[in-house]
Amino acid sequence: MKGSAAELLRQVATLASNGKINGMFRLDDEKKGAVETLILYMAKEFAGRGLTANTIAPGAIETGFLGGAVRDTPAYNEAFAAMTALGRVGDPDDIGPAIASLLGPDNRWITAQHIEVSGAEIFDDANT
Numbered sequence: 001m002k003g004s005a006a007e008l009l010r011q012v013a014t015l016a017s018n019g020k021i022n023g024m025f026r027l028d029d030e031k032k033g034a035v036e037t038l039i040l041y042m043a044k045e046f047a048g049r050g051l052t053a054n055t056i057a058p059g060a061i062e063t064g065f066l067g068g069a070v071r072d073t074p075a076y077n078e079a080f081a082a083m084t085a086l087g088r089v090g091d092p093d094d095i096g097p098a099i100a101s102l103l104g105p106d107n108r109w110i111t112a113q114h115i116e117v118s119g120a121e122i123f124d125d126a127n128t
Helices: 005-018 029-047 065-072 074-082 092-103
Strands: 054-057 113-116
Parallel strands (some): 054 113
16 A cells, blocks of 8 residues: 555665665665664654564675676676675575564564674775
8 A cells, every 4th residue: 555654664664675666766875874764753753553673784795786796797796795794695595584574573672773784894995
């Protein structure tokens, strides 16, 4: 239903996963900051309904995102893998369990959080 909390959540999930809402814009760093701020307000707004709101930052994942660049271009894959503590890029199966865990009742106290699920994608030549 358009305008409902469910529709808003669907659009935010779409925004977080592919950087677009209805194909309207790309998600740049400043917009990621805006989503992180938005999630704080969503958590407050939805708490009365027993809902939590969090963001997942998956890092470089072997998917079709950006035309499959990380998955299909060995040079990109190797470059991103070198930036992670785990020494590899992510696989969609690395992200799904984290999301499923957040949706479970054991994590009902986790809300308004930006959660890195990126294999510690923090390393590069300039910072190591």
